[in-house]
Amino acid sequence: MKKNVAERRTEILAATVAVIAERGFGHTRIADVAARLGTSTGLLHYHFESKDLLLAAAFEHAAQRDLIRLSQAIGADGDPLERLVAVLDLYLPAVEGSSWPIWIDAWGEALHNPALRSTSQRLDAAWKQGLADVIEQAGGHGSLHCADPAGAARRLGALVDGLGVDLTLNGGDDDEVMIQRQARARNWLLTAAEVELHLAPGRLTQVPGSARRDQMEQRPTVHPNDIGRGSNGDALHIGNASGEE
Amino acid sequence: MKKNVAERRTEILAATVAVIAERGFGHTRIADVAARLGTSTGLLHYHFESKDLLLAAAFEHAAQRDLIRLSQAIGADGDPLERLVAVLDLYLPAVEGSSWPIWIDAWGEALHNPALRSTSQRLDAAWKQGLADVIEQAGGHGSLHCADPAGAARRLGALVDGLGVDLTLNGGDDDEVMIQRQARARNWLLTAAEVELHLAPGRLTQVPGSARRDQMEQRPTVHPNDIGRGSNGDALHIGNASGEE
DNA sequence: ATCGATACTGATTATCCAGTCAGTATCGAT
DNA sequence: ATCGATACTGACTGGATAATCAGTATCGAT
Numbered sequence A, B: 001m002k003k004n005v006a007e008r009r010t011e012i013l014a015a016t017v018a019v020i021a022e023r024g025f026g027h028t029r030i031a032d033v034a035a036r037l038g039t040s041t042g043l044l045h046y047h048f049e050s051k052d053l054l055l056a057a058a059f060e061h062a063a064q065r066d067l068i069r070l071s072q073a074i075g076a077d078g079d080p081l082e083r084l085v086a087v088l089d090l091y092l093p094a095v096e097g098s099s100w101p102i103w104i105d106a107w108g109e110a111l112h113n114p115a116l117r118s119t120s121q122r123l124d125a126a127w128k129q130g131l132a133d134v135i136e137q138a139g140g141h142g143s144l145h146c147a148d149p150a151g152a153a154r155r156l157g158a159l160v161d162g163l164g165v166d167l168t169l170n171g172g173d174d175d176e177v178m179i180q181r182q183a184r185a186r187n188w189l190l191t192a193a194e195v196e197l198h199l200a201p202g203r204l205t206q207v208p209g210s211a212r213r214d215q216m217e218q219r220p221t222v223h224p225n226d227i228g229r230g231s232n233g234d235a236l237h238i239g240n241a242s243g244e245e
Numbered sequence C: 001a002t003c004g005a006t007a008c009t010g011a012t013t014a015t016c017c018a019g020t021c022a023g024t025a026t027c028g029a030t
Numbered sequence D: 001a002t003c004g005a006t007a008c009t010g011a012c013t014g015g016a017t018a019a020t021c022a023g024t025a026t027c028g029a030t
Helices: A005-023 A031-036 A039-047 A051-075 A079-089 A101-112 A113-142 A147-169 A175-196 A211-215 B005-023 B031-035 B041-047 B051-075 B080-091 B102-109 B115-142 B149-170 B175-196 B211-215
Strands: none
Touching: A005 A031, A005 A039, A005 A051, A005 A101, A031 A039, A031 A051, A039 B005, A051 A079, A051 A101, A051 A113, A079 A147, A079 A175, A101 A113, A101 A147, A101 B102, A113 A147, A113 B149, A147 A175, A147 B102, A147 B115, A147 B211, A175 B149, B005 B031, B005 B041, B005 B051, B005 B102, B005 B175, B031 B051, B041 B115, B041 B149, B051 B080, B051 B102, B051 B115, B080 B115, B080 B149, B080 B175, B102 B115, B102 B149, B115 B149, B149 B175
């Protein structure tokens, strides 16, 4: 079926992102994308000059998607600390369907591919900047005091990266376990943020983080009743806490 | 020149690791490795059944090297806190010549290659376990108090991973700047460790960490006592060598 | 010195896949 | 309805490269 260029282009990019996610940058073939779309390989070459450019564009596309979500979270109304938690939640890998596999794969690729590298760096900088922004907002609002939002963002961002890598790479296939690991990582992160930002213990871990699931996923998945508990025994709030108690 | 199998094998693995480091897993060719060694491509197929197995073995080889360094650092004498700092220093990327590019590349590959994944997971687990060990040692020695060494290791390990990724990926080519970034990251890490382990501020950051450079750089190598070891399928499967067909 | 076993070569083959291109289908405009 | 422009097809080609294999060199042992 004939479509206009813009529409087809984004359709191709989405398909390419999907293929990259399941095969990796290095093992993605033009034919795979074509097969997923049910089109000819020629079509892809019609819209994209080369495979490299297609991959780069797809990566850029995926990055753009995430950055839009980020700026939405930053621009949201409400309590600054809730916004901070929302951004951190966006950053962390969701239990499923997160962008993390692609980012990790892109890191490896970026080491040897300048085009991907610049996108990867921009993405990284944007996340850390976003974090810094939301920290600064909270500072201006008087919710916390942080002398060096940019530095704090770098440190917290690094922690999220490390936790994200761990969750993404060392995960099993047991959903139950993954949910617990995710919840524990989140708890660690929020606790670290409290320390970093001189907040009272529990100030972030007990912020209702319920907006999360809605932003990350498309459907209101299972409700994980009583998902996991931190070392202190607090019930953790991930998932669509249907009723924020 | 004709060599015995074990020697040639490790020589090949070292060369492969070097090629992977500069080209990445996805773009490493048999011919690249052969060229680096100044041999034929046939030789590589003589010693390794397939390219995939060669890459997996090379990765395993590199992991082994780092883990030997790790266990040396853990087993060293001296002040437990110095040992802790030494392990963290080993973990962080050096200004140049670190293993980080390969690990990052391997992460991406591990997402889609079970053989690499298990090695990657073992490596990660070993590092975190090593950290936990050295924390526990220090705890037993009374240098610090930590109720949950394993958890602390996971958290600090994640932070190192994040910092390592940042240093490795977002580095420029300016050595001066890199040294500063590295030093700052190290400082952040040690400070985080102090907080995590309930140490007085400055207790780690002011530990003499000068031993570092000597450990990371290419000194005349430790005796390769791991050479003939076949922890996995090291026995060569060389069909055409015997000519009995 | 001879001989078999082992290590290695390099030319060749087989395969895979990005990119091309001549031709076809579908659109919107007149 | 016609026509030109645009989107698309699918068979094909060229190049790259993993893997093969018949043959050669080198070793150690007798």
